[in-house]
Amino acid sequence: MSEQRKNSPARHRPGGGPPGVGGTEKPKNFKLAFKKFLKELNVIKIPLILTTIFSIIAITVSIFIPKLTGKALTEVYNIARGQENSTFTKVISYLITMSILYLINYLFNLISQILMGKASVKVAKSIRTKLKDKLNRLPLKYFDNRETGDVLSVFVNDVDNIQSSLQQSLNQLINCIITVVGVLVMMLTINVWLTLIVVILLPLALLLTGFVLKHSQKYFNRQADDLGAVNGHIEETYTNQKTVKAYTNEDRAIAEFEEKNSRLYESGQKSNFYSGLLMPLINFATNFGYVVLSLVACIFILNGLKMNPQGVGFGVFDFALEIGYLTTFLNYSQDFTRPITQLAQIFNVFQTTLAASERVFEILDAEEEPIFEVTNTLDHIQGHVTMEHLYFGYTPDKILLQDVNCDIPTGKMVAIVGPTGAGKTTLVNLIMRFYELNDGKITIDGIDIKTVSRSNLRQKIGMVLQDTWLFNGTIRDNLKYGNPNISDEEMIEVCQSVKAHYFITTLEHGYDTVINETGTNISQGQKQLLTIARAILAHPDIMILDEATSNIDTRTEILIQKAMKIAMSNRTSFVIAHRLSTIVNADKILVVNDGNIVEQGNHNELMKQKGFYYNLYNSQFS
Known part of the structure; x- marks a missing residue:
């Protein structure tokens, strides 16, 4: 019988839970993997720059909308109080401006998504082409000690992971960074003290998120291992049913399955507990921040009305606030907190992407067949x-x-x-x-x-x-x-x-x-x-x-x-x-x-x- 290599499909550990909560696969060398990953993005340099520009425009115009909303509410409040300088014409102008900004935001977001979608597909195509060309140049000894399933998984799972990460997470990362910076600037243009409160309350949400992630990691890793064991057992017994039946080992196979399935149930229960705990904790922290911010904002509004009955014209360092800016600040605080909590999840996804790209680079960097100088050609040979x-x-x-x-x-x-x-x-x-x-x-x-x-x-x-x-x-x-x-x-x-x-x-x-x-x-x-x-x-x-x-x-x-x-x-x-x-x-x-x-x-x-x-x-x- 000829010497054979292993070619059974590799069993990859599936993850579980919401993004950023499950067991995150990390690259062995983050810096080197990141450097090589950036080089692969050279093929989409122009689309990436355009996507960033369009995202900046889309986020920037959207950031102005809550402030205009506050202006419109303040104007309605003053109209209700009978202020002479307040008219519905101003309110309508605010609403028209907001509608135009919403339209611009939609168009530029759409263009950004389309560009990033095409760019991610282009990167995936480029990587698959490089992998295919590389495999043709690799010696057989490269495959002797590798599972066929592992190599196929790089082609399919890892490249798809990179593509989906570029299409979703990279665009989301750009939006998060721009949103955090833009919202922070807009809050500072309204009131420095309320902005300071939002920034101070932010660590509460981050600490709760970090607590859940820290304690859930081991349980999601254990769930992934147990799920792999269950899948492996099912695959093994299913593909060898004749052998199991021939040795009348059905009961033994069922007992082994029940044992593995019970372990999966226990690890799944614990991991799902932490998975379900994350969002309520984040919501609690966010709502608590809302309460504190609303209370202080109301005090500032009342103080502002004492300073100026029209409730307008306050400086950023005044302990006063336009009444319409209450909803503006609540919206801004949510827009500021949400991207920061998402950044932790995006970073975990990005680490998984780098781990996938690292496996791609392991193939691309593998030693190729030695090349010798070609000095002869075999044409019509005799076969000696x-x-x-x-x-x-x-x-x-x-x-x-x-x-x-x-x-x-x-x-x-x-x-x-x-x-x-x-x-x-x-x-x-x-x-x-x-x-x-x-x-x-x-x-x-x-x-x-x-x-x-x-x-x-x-x-x-x-x-x-x-x-x-x-x-x-x-x-x-x-x-x-x-x-x-x-x-x-x-x-x-x-x-x-x-x-x-x-x-x-x-x-x-x-x-x-x-x-x-x-x-x-x-x-x-x-x-x-x-x-x-x-x-x-x-x-x-x-x-x-x-x-x-x-x-x-x-x-x-x-x-x-x-x-x-x-x-x-x-x-x-x-x-x-x-x-x-x-x-x-x-x-x-x-x-x-x-x-x-x-x-x-x-x-x-x-x-x-x-x-x-x-x-x-x-x-x-x-």
């Missing part, structure tokens, strides 16, 4: 392959292949056999340059494969793996994947030779049948037949079959062997197989053990030696 003093290890401290030497003549079928982990697949991976040698060289027709480009080399080699891969599309598209220009006649001819044509024609849409994403609408053996046909249709000069017939039944395997013998004629071929009965007719058999080719020869020669191959062969038929 030599291995000279090969040394290779997946890690520098553990060398797997040691001083491997081999000469494979043109057009010969070479079988590579040996126990699991002996290095069989490693040999063909080195021929494909999926990994680079520590020392030694591999030549094709006398040309060192290091001196040709990887794409040129791989175009000359067809490879069929044990793990079949077919993409979501028609059978025709999958067969032409390696060579889109082949004719339908040649495609059908090859499918007939590998005995795939019959089962394809029995499908409702034949060669136009769509294979779904998981490939479950055709059998494993049928998928393997299609991958073999696909490899042949690519017209390779060298063929590699890594356990290619392992998922095919014995009867089909016999037919496949005959078809493959015809397909591999006049073509150098490497076949990795565990079932030695399938390679007894190979021109040369390389017996690999512990990273060394311990024996070479054809089947009869190796059986006469009564060595490692002899024992391996007899162990399968004893």
Whole structure:
């Protein structure tokens, strides 16, 4: 069996609770992640500047509205008292001005949202493009110790997280900062002392928010862990139902689920308690501030009426206030407090975004495949392959292949056999340059494969793996994947030779049948037949079959062997197989053990030696 990497989906810990309350994921290096994140924003520099300008305009005009409202109320109050200088004309002018400001605020907010929406999508597209290009340049060893689900999660979850954060949180952050500064200035232009009261009362809300966040963090982290455990258990038992039932472990599985579910219930109860506690506490602090501010403002209003019966014309340092400014200040105090409490939540979201971008940068900054100078090109090759003093290890401290030497003549079928982990697949991976040698060289027709480009080399080699891969599309598209220009006649001819044509024609849409994403609408053996046909249709000069017939039944395997013998004629071929009965007719058999080719020869020669191959062969038929 070929060496395989882990490819199970990664289980990511979901969060919970309202923004800023749940367990916040933090970047490992905030400063470095932030610096790299800013560089990614260069692609939206102009939209970002325009968004900021439009947001400033929208917030600025909206900040003037409460003050105009206060002016209008003061004017109505004076009209009611019969003041000569107060008229409804002034009130109407205030209302018209407010309507115009509301319209300007709406238009500029709309433009700002549209620009930021387009900008966030552009950043996401740019990051995904960079990730895709980077993955194509990464060596296979990068993926050997990484979950496939983790890499996919960066593409999907982390990039989406960055996009949504840019679209919502960044715009919200700009608005919050502008609102706080603008409202503070407007309050100071009305009354310094009332502004001071608002600022003094603000820490109460911040302290209550900080208290809840501090004590809720551990419970939301625990809830996320428990939820991950429950999801993992459900996934494990669901995907292995046959095994659970075969060992009659249903009760045990239910007991384990109930235990994990109970822990999730307990952590969920505590986290939800703190989640529900936050907003009432903030509302209490806000309402308390309202009461204090209203009380002092009313005292200032009464004092102002004593100073001036019209209730207008007071300085910012006077202990007096226009009557209409009571609602103005209450609105301003809310507009001042709300953005500051939101900033803590935005900062938590931003930390999660930086953690997501950090995972993106881990891929973008990963070491790429080494680049060698291209001095040769493989055109019409004969297929004479030599291995000279090969040394290779997946890690520098553990060398797997040691001083491997081999000469494979043109057009010969070479079988590579040996126990699991002996290095069989490693040999063909080195021929494909999926990994680079520590020392030694591999030549094709006398040309060192290091001196040709990887794409040129791989175009000359067809490879069929044990793990079949077919993409979501028609059978025709999958067969032409390696060579889109082949004719339908040649495609059908090859499918007939590998005995795939019959089962394809029995499908409702034949060669136009769509294979779904998981490939479950055709059998494993049928998928393997299609991958073999696909490899042949690519017209390779060298063929590699890594356990290619392992998922095919014995009867089909016999037919496949005959078809493959015809397909591999006049073509150098490497076949990795565990079932030695399938390679007894190979021109040369390389017996690999512990990273060394311990024996070479054809089947009869190796059986006469009564060595490692002899024992391996007899162990399968004893």
